Amino acid sequence: MPERPTTYEFDRGIAVTAHPDGGYAAELDPGWVVGGGVNGGYLLAVIGNAVRERLAASGHVDPFSVSAHYLSASVPGPATVETEVVRAGGRFSTVAATLVQHVDGVRVPRISTLATYGDLDAAHDATTDAAAAALHLALPVPELPPLEECLLSSDAPPEFKVVAPLLDRFGTRLDPATAMWAVGKPSRNGVIQGWFELADHRPLDPIALLMVVDALPPVTFDLGMPGWAPTLELTAHVRAKPAPGWAVVRHCTRTVAGGLFEEDCDVWDSTGTLVAQSRQLALQPRT
């Protein structure tokens, strides 16, 4: 198979090297750290890239559904994605993949995943899109202020960026109405949305979407809970290949209870097509 481009830092960050035992070696880049841990979306893209390599020969190179259960916090440095194909053939393949790191020689699992892959182009060919279109059942893209009126998250104060070098990877521009928590005035609606691109303009693709669904600040910021919100589980669905250009990303939560909240994420590409959805269950920050 062709080598993946390494022109962009995202591709360097998610690069994996196949080992004969079905494992894929990765190097977790410290540039994707946020709040002392490595960003969960970036880790999901590393895993997703390893699964893609594992399934390359089958043609099932696009994630349709990836479910990740977060077991312990990853640290920058070497990691391995262990893979096992649990279903092969037909329209879809499913792989069980676990990101592990070795600490003092001991194998420590970080994230366990199940990933169902297929071919997004073939999926489109085989459908009754015309009937679906007639139903107008496509989640509409939210109306955002123009780019230049939105807030560049990498303009955050330097003291904040020390603990969140991640922000320099993104060109995220947040809708000001959903970013008032940054000046101590959270809307308390439980919504954060904005324009998204990678800082170096690396085009989005299905693997990158696995990162995009966890790229915005936790939606609990908008509820006046600025603390860290560890993810218990996140499942991402890639619904279409994204067109080039700025994406629109929307996070929302509807139920904070029992110390947990769900965070739903929808991602649209520059043409207004819904390209990814995710839901995560996360621990509510202490207030």
Next chain:
Amino acid sequence: MPERPTTYEFDRGIAVTAHPDGGYAAELDPGWVVGGGVNGGYLLAVIGNAVRERLAASGHVDPFSVSAHYLSASVPGPATVETEVVRAGGRFSTVAATLVQHVDGVRVPRISTLATYGDLDAAHDATTDAAAAALHLALPVPELPPLEECLLSSDAPPEFKVVAPLLDRFGTRLDPATAMWAVGKPSRNGVIQGWFELADHRPLDPIALLMVVDALPPVTFDLGMPGWAPTLELTAHVRAKPAPGWAVVRHCTRTVAGGLFEEDCDVWDSTGTLVAQSRQLALQPRT
């Protein structure tokens, strides 16, 4: 540990017997068949019950998040739930569990899952519920017509029940406004909702909620697509222990595209508390 009650058919249907190798033997009951396959929610409850048994000693007996990737259609008869603990201790345990059946002596995986369990009572104790309640961030229960004005799904025509004996397990009463597809007039809103209880009044609990999230007809019925909608992946979150009495269940979809649709399910208990959420990615029926 105490034996589970077998007074109710649901408990008989999900009963498992531990084997020394970490596997749990189950007998998939033909009463839970729908359209030639065994209902995915029932299967999830069988798996969830095995995981519960596996984790009984840890006190992590409640599902918080269960992600299931459906690999092949199960058939009534013997099955085994293979389990492996991938994280133990702390507030949560995570188990990889696979439902398998043997066909002509060959092991055939049916459903691969990752399940994160904890203690729902402890989760409530450890939180800042007061702060969350002050935010009024709880998804409101939909307003349904009274029970007696809703449609009992087990009143479906006999010729339909032959292929869906599952219906006799449920006391589901559908909101007539979302059940007009039954008379050839789907609303095309992509919503099906109703009251839910098990036909024999077996009280709902966290394991039963794993079944409830896939107990209503596919939401695509309401889009004028009456065919079978195979689930690729379903993730269920149990958010609280349900109070006794009728639950309210709501299915909706917002995006049908590329031959796939997502089906979101929310479940409230009789007190209006949101007790479970799920999202599944399923194949759009051919129209």
